[in-house]
Amino acid sequence: MPTDHEIISAMKKNPNEGMGLLMKAYMKPVYWHIRRLVVAHADAQDAMQETFVRVFRSFSQYNEKQSLTAWIFRIATNEALRLLGKRKGKTELPLDDTSEDLFDLKADAYVDYSDAEAVKLQKAILSLPAKQQIAFNLRYYDDLSYEDIALVTGSTEANVKANYHYAKEKIVNYLKTND
Amino acid sequence: MENELEKMKKSMPYTVPEGFFDEMEKRLMQEVATKKKKTTGRKVVLWTSLAVAASLALLLVLHQRLAKTEEGSFEQVEMAFNQLSDADQQLLLEYFDEMYYLDN
Numbered sequence: 356m357p358t359d360h361e362i363i364s365a366m367k368k369n370p371n372e373g374m375g376l377l378m379k380a381y382m383k384p385v386y387w388h389i390r391r392l393v394v395a396h397a398d399a400q401d402a403m404q405e406t407f408v409r410v411f412r413s414f415s416q417y418n419e420k421q422s423l424t425a426w427i428f429r430i431a432t433n434e435a436l437r438l439l440g441k442r443k444g445k446t447e448l449p450l451d452d453t454s455e456d457l458f459d460l461k462a463d464a465y466v467d468y469s470d471a472e473a474v475k476l477q478k479a480i481l482s483l484p485a486k487q488q489i490a491f492n493l494r495y496y497d498d499l500s501y502e503d504i505a506l507v508t509g510s511t512e513a514n515v516k517a518n519y520h521y522a523k524e525k526i527v528n529y530l531k532t533n534d
Numbered sequence: 535m536e537n538e539l540e541k542m543k544k545s546m547p548y549t550v551p552e553g554f555f556d557e558m559e560k561r562l563m564q565e566v567a568t569k570k571k572k573t574t575g576r577k578v579v580l581w582t583s584l585a586v587a588a589s590l591a592l593l594l595v596l597h598q599r600l601a602k603t604e605e606g607s608f609e610q611v612e613m614a615f616n617q618l619s620d621a622d623q624q625l626l627l628e629y630f631d632e633m634y635y636l637d638n
Contacts, residue, residue: 378562378563386555386558387548403558407562408562412569465549470547476545
């Protein structure tokens, strides 16, 4: 898997080649991150496509002092929130939105409902406000540092830690009460 | 229960169609290649159009000084525009279209 340093150098020398490396390293993590937020496969596909087009177009604005992972996940998160916002007739979904109808494990051809444990965990995650979902998912599934998650959400590390711990507590309670 | 959460680590009920990621990689590479071509094309039009716009401005100034007609009327701009070749007129119109595109 190419390192961030290799990706950045390649993007500068030959953007098309650089994008090839970037997608090799980030396509799956970005897709799964978006998918966990928007749930439906078709929506995740659209948001992922838009994410990489934006990454390509705006790479000149990327600040190398910051983490590439955080920069890419920030764009991906914004695309997912934009898509969720559209469902509510808004430009973008506010991070503290808790509308139950938005975050629901609706029927989708690409959800394995036979995996009861995994379904329950996703339902628990989807019951959280967007900012807690994002903090939890990026830490739990993607092993991002609190610092990177703070860059993704435009928040502080302390805030992210609090959101992650609230989320974890709520998920544990959900799993206990929905046995 | 927290240990259980750790044991469940990374389990997800979501799946994707077979070959989805390979297909997406190809499609995205094609898409960014197209975007690059469009951007390069736009830059050429933009620079050429800027040159034409500068020529038009110069033409207007000269026209005002030589003809000494009434000041700053729309007719003057129109007359100056009409003196441009068809190709330059087209480029100028494309330039304004482009500026509109970039602003929106």
